[in-house]
Amino acid sequence: MTIKIGDTIPAAKLTQASAEGPRELSTQDLFSGKTVVLFGVPGAFTPTCSAKHLPGFVQQAAVLKGKGVDTIACMAVNDPFVMKAWGESQGIQDEVLLLADGSAAFTKALGLELDLTARGMGIRCQRFALVAKDGVVSYLGIEEPGAFEVSKAETVLAAL
Structure with a gap:
């Protein structure tokens, strides 16, 4: 079942690259007591993700x-090393937290998996953005295949 507005973010573990190597981050630690914008992309280094979604x-x-968001996080079904390399190639400092959902466990818990096996990419994440306040979803934009409207930064900003 796909997550919806009013739902609580499910418990899961994501991975972040750090100077000491991969570091687990629980969704409870990420969302508890904070306003978080989380956006998901089908993959690091993919065209729309690299040219528009992350840069936006x-x-x-x-x-x-400035509108009260504590954390902006980007998630993809990639490993933390790929996410780190993508961040470096994009010149990301600390504006956006890059999180890996390597086995798509969190993606599946959100009900946002996308089967790109026919394209040689396996199970990925649909393009989406959400706002969660203390772990409860207050905005959710899930893109139709090939679209880029409801998950872009400007749309999320207008929803705050």
């Missing part, structure tokens, strides 16, 4: 945080 949130980070 980097460009709007200060404005989003």
Whole structure:
């Protein structure tokens, strides 16, 4: 079942690259007591994700945080090393937290998996964005295949 507005973010573990190596981050630690924008992409280094989705949130980070957002996080069904390399290639500092959902466990718990096996990419995450306040979803934009409207930074900003 797909997550919806009013639902609580499910418990799961994500992975973040750190100087000491991969570090687990629980969704409870990520969302508890905070306003979080989480957006998901089908994959690091993919065209729309690299040219529009991630850069949009980097460009709007200060404005989003000025509207009360504590954390902006990007998630993909990739490993933390790929997410780190993608962040480096995009010049990401600390504007956006890059999180790996390597086995798609959290993606599946959200009901947002996308089967791209026919394209050689396996199970991935649908393109989406959500806002959660203390772990409860207050905005959710899930894109139709090939679209890029409801999950972009400007749309999320307008929903705050």
